[in-house]
Amino acid sequence: xxxxxxxRGETGEIPDRTVNGENGDRIAVLLRxxxxxxxxxxxPALKNISISIEYGSLTLVTxxxxxxxxxxxxxxLGFLRPLKGMVRVLGFDMPKYARKVRLMSSYLMQDFMKxxxxxxxxxxxxxxxxxxxxxxxxxxSKRERERVEWAIKIVGLEGLxxxxxxxxxxxxxQRAFLARVIVRQPKLILLDEPFSSLDREGRLETSxxxxxIRKRLNSTVIVVSHDISPIINYVDKIIEMENGHVVRCK
Amino acid sequence: xxxxxxxFIEALVAALLAGSLCGVxxxxxxxxxxxxxxxxxxHAALAGASFSILFSTPPELTAFSFSVVAAFVxxxxxxxxxxxxxxxxxxxxxxxxxxxxxxxxxxxxxxxxSETASLILWGSILAxxxxxxxxxxxxxxxxxxxxxxxKLEIDALLFDIKLAEAEGVNxxxxxxxxxxxxxxxxxxxLKLTGGFLVFALLxxxxxxxxxxxxxxxxxxxxxxxxxxxxxxxVISYIFDTPIGATIAITASFTLIIGVSIxxxxxxxxxxxxxxxx
Numbered sequence: 001x002x003x004x005x006x007x008r009g010e011t012g013e014i015p016d017r018t019v020n021g022e023n024g025d026r027i028a029v030l031l032r033x034x035x036x037x038x039x040x041x042x043x044p045a046l047k048n049i050s051i052s053i054e055y056g057s058l059t060l061v062t063x064x065x066x067x068x069x070x071x072x073x074x075x076x077l078g079f080l081r082p083l084k085g086m087v088r089v090l091g092f093d094m095p096k097y098a099r100k101v102r103l104m105s106s107y108l109m110q111d112f113m114k115x116x117x118x119x120x121x122x123x124x125x126x127x128x129x130x131x132x133x134x135x136x137x138x139x140x141s142k143r144e145r146e147r148v149e150w151a152i153k154i155v156g157l158e159g160l161x162x163x164x165x166x167x168x169x170x171x172x173x174q175r176a177f178l179a180r181v182i183v184r185q186p187k188l189i190l191l192d193e194p195f196s197s198l199d200r201e202g203r204l205e206t207s208x209x210x211x212x213i214r215k216r217l218n219s220t221v222i223v224v225s226h227d228i229s230p231i232i233n234y235v236d237k238i239i240e241m242e243n244g245h246v247v248r249c250k
Numbered sequence: 251x252x253x254x255x256x257x258f259i260e261a262l263v264a265a266l267l268a269g270s271l272c273g274v275x276x277x278x279x280x281x282x283x284x285x286x287x288x289x290x291x292x293h294a295a296l297a298g299a300s301f302s303i304l305f306s307t308p309p310e311l312t313a314f315s316f317s318v319v320a321a322f323v324x325x326x327x328x329x330x331x332x333x334x335x336x337x338x339x340x341x342x343x344x345x346x347x348x349x350x351x352x353x354x355x356x357x358x359x360x361x362x363x364s365e366t367a368s369l370i371l372w373g374s375i376l377a378x379x380x381x382x383x384x385x386x387x388x389x390x391x392x393x394x395x396x397x398x399x400x401k402l403e404i405d406a407l408l409f410d411i412k413l414a415e416a417e418g419v420n421x422x423x424x425x426x427x428x429x430x431x432x433x434x435x436x437x438x439x440l441k442l443t444g445g446f447l448v449f450a451l452l453x454x455x456x457x458x459x460x461x462x463x464x465x466x467x468x469x470x471x472x473x474x475x476x477x478x479x480x481x482x483x484v485i486s487y488i489f490d491t492p493i494g495a496t497i498a499i500t501a502s503f504t505l506i507i508g509v510s511i512x513x514x515x516x517x518x519x520x521x522x523x524x525x526x527x
Contacts, residue, residue, distance in 0.1 A: 039332040077416055102418035109413055117464040120409050131406035132418035136399035184417070 025091055028188060028220040029053040029076055034085035036075055044083065045071040047244045053237065055187075058214050058221045062228050063241035069224040070110060072241070073190045076222070077102060090187055103132055105188040106181035110224075113173060113197065118166030122176045125165050126151055129183040151179035155209065170197030174206070182213050189214070189221045195230055203230035210234070257375060258487055261442075264378040265479030265497060267386040268439045272451035273459075273475020274393060275432050277468040280456045281408045283335070284425060287324055288432055289449050290339040293346040294320030295436045296371075296445025300353035310437045317433035320346060325429070329422065350445065373494025375486070377441030385438050393431055397468070400424070444494035451475055454501035458508030474504050 031051045037044045046068045053059050061069050074080045076089055078098025087094040089101045106129070120128075126148050127140060134140070140148070152161055155175040160168065165176055174197060181189055191210065195203040211234040214221045223231060228238070240248040279288045298316025302309040320342050328335040354371075397404060406414040407424060415421050436448050443451060455475035459467050482497030489496075 079416075099418050099420070102416060105416075107413065107416040109410075109416070112413075118409075119464050120405070124405065125409065128402065128406040128409060128414070129417065131402045131414065132420070134402050140402075 026054050027052050027088075028055045028057075028090055029222070030086070030088040031075070032086045034075065034082045034087055036071070036080045036082050038071075038080070043244075045080075045244055046075065048085070049244075049246045050085075051239060051246060051249065053220060053222065055220050056214070056218050057236040058211060058223070058231075058234055059237045059239060060228060060231055060235040061222060061224045061239045061241060062226065063247075064226075066243070067241040068244040069241055070192055071244075073107070073192055073222065073224060076188075076190065077105065077107060101188070104186055105190060106184050106186040108174075108177050108181055108189075108191040108194055110192040110196070112177050113170060114166050116166045119164050121162050122152065122157055122165055122168070122179075123148060123161040125176055126179045126183050129180040147183055147185075148179075151183040152176075154182065154213070155179045171199075171202050174198065178206075178209065178213075182217065185217055186219055189219045191221065191223045191225075193225055194223060195225055195227050200230075203227065207231040207234060257378070258483075260378045260380065260383060261375045261483045261487075261493070262480060264383050264386060264442055265483040265493075266476045267383065267390060267479075268435070268442060269451055269455070269475035269477070269479025269482075269497070269501075270472040271386060271390050271393065271435050271475070272439070272448075273455035273471035273473070273478075274397075274468050275428065275435060276452040276456040276475070277459070277471035278397075278404070278408075278428055279432065279452065280460075281467075282411065282425065282428065284428065285453060286336050286339040287321065287429070288452055290324060290343040290346065291317045291321050291429065291433050292436050292445065292449045292452070293343045293350070295433065295440055295448075297346040297350040297353065298437075299440055299445060300350040300357075303357045304353045309441070313440055314433055314437040316346070317436060318430065321429040321433060325422070325425065371444050372492050373440075373442050373444030373447065373497075375442075375483070375493045382438055382442075386435075389431065389434055389438065396427060396431070442493065443497050444492075447494045447498040450498035450501045451478065454478065454505045458504040461505075461508040461512035474508075475501070478504050 029051065030053075031049055034046060034049050035044050036046045049072075051072075061072060063069055071080065075082065075087060076094070078089075078095035078101060081095050090104055092101050094101060127144075129151075130140060130144055149161075152158060155178050157172065157175055157179065160172065165173055168176065174194065178194075181191070194206060194210065198206060207230040210221060210223065210231065213219070223235075225231065232238075238248070238250055239246055276285070276288075279285050295313040295317040298313035299309045301307070301316070302312035305312075324335060324338045324342055327333045327338045403414075403419050403424065406417070406419055407421065411421065432452070439448055439451070455478060456467065456471045458474055459470040463470055478501040479497055482500040483493060485491065485500065486493040486496035
């Protein structure tokens with residue numbers, strides 16, 4: 001709870017963003033009749049799907065294993081090319097402007113767990129969120145260092161900044177990655193199975209945290225999860241997928 | 251006598267620089283999954299050097315051109331066509347080796363046992379010149395400057411390459427820089443260790459270090475590589491063995507030593523844990 005209060009209690013640190021896109025668009029992610037497949041695969045991974053996600057919304061993508069949920073995120077980030085149809089993210093056609101979109105997005109990967117021998121500290125891992133924005137010989141500015149501390153505080157990892165990430169528990173590692181997600185203040189946040197390594201209480205807490213971060217940063221959030229119960233109260237839209245199709249969107 | 255001493259000192263300095271440079275480069279290449287490609291680059295350099303005998307072109311420049319072309323062909327096919335990097339690398343490696351053999355076979359009045367060809371294939375202490383030492387020094391400084399300049403991006407790549415890519419880190423840029431530096435290093439070192447054995451200096455130090463420590467691997471890789479080079483030159487001098495092969499054997503021994511020490515440490519760790527139970 002203290003963590004959540006921290007989020008709400010922050011003032012002035014993070015500039016508020018308009019909910020709409022820069023050119024007044026209301027749609028952050030638009031997929032129109034998209035079919036895609038992994039290289040050398042016989043079957044399409046996504047078949048003729050159409051989705052629109054508004055700026056500032058929280059969308060839950062759910063469905064069984066192999067439904068195409070992670071594929072959808074990979075398509076949005078430009079790791080996969082559409083064989084057919086159109087993908088537009090934050091106003092940019094994908095995958096042509098993939099790098100531009102990635103710089104404005106943050107991604108929490110499904111298999112984020114690091115082994116015990118991973119020596120990078122929590123602070124280093126969170127700071128890495130700034131990596132693509134730093135040119136040669138440009139260390140983190142004072143403001144960026146403050147933002148790293150802010151992000152670590154929000155996810156409740158104060159006191160663990162100098163601990164190697166590998167020795168942290170699954171839940172703590174996940175919070176460190178969430179701090180890396182928010183430190184970039186992204187317009188688009190993609191979270192792939194963020195509750196997978198958490199107990200019931202941790203899931204509820206993380207759901208609240210995700211919602212508060214979304215509100216605070218005015219980011220568009222897409223959560224992929226088998227388990228819909230922890231986050232169901234906060235979502236604006238639920239996309240159900242099965243076998244590469246969108247079976248329900250409400 | 252003075253000439254021999256000077257030659258020996260030059261060889262020691264060159265081997266130290268070459269070993270350290272390859273040790274550091276090898277660490278980054280290994281972490282970024284580019285080691286197989288680097289193996290191909292080394293053999294492409296060998297093909298280039300062999301063609302330099304055939305066409306009487308500058309060996310270092312031809313070796314560098316061949317290795318750069320090989321690296322770019324592999325990277326193009328990997329990124330643009332989607333063929334696995336390992337598969338293209340191994341195809342290019344066999345092609346390069348074959349081309350090297352054909353070039354040497356076709357060279358007028360040159361056989362495998364001739365001085366020029368053996369210099370490229372097996373390496374020689376006579377290939378070390380002050381100019382090469384200067385080039386190796388400059389290359390080492392360039393590598394250090396690059397690592398320090400892009401520290402945060404390189405750390406992000408080493409930590410999780412897929413995550414870094416998803417966040418917008420330009421992986422192709424860093425792969426290209428590292429491959430260019432590797433191609434340059436190999437082209438310069440080629441005549442010291444020989445085209446077939448230069449890879450030993452890139453791979454063995456990091457393989458040994460990985461067994462012993464998770465921390466400061468680039469630095470340790472450089473130290474182990476440098477020591478391998480130094481000991482290799484000394485042994486080669488004492489027993490009058492081919493320098494390239496001796497350095498390669500020394501580098502391989504570092505791996506054996508690394509595995510042995512890590513096994514012994516693991517044995518004592520387990521023993522200590524049993525006592526705690």
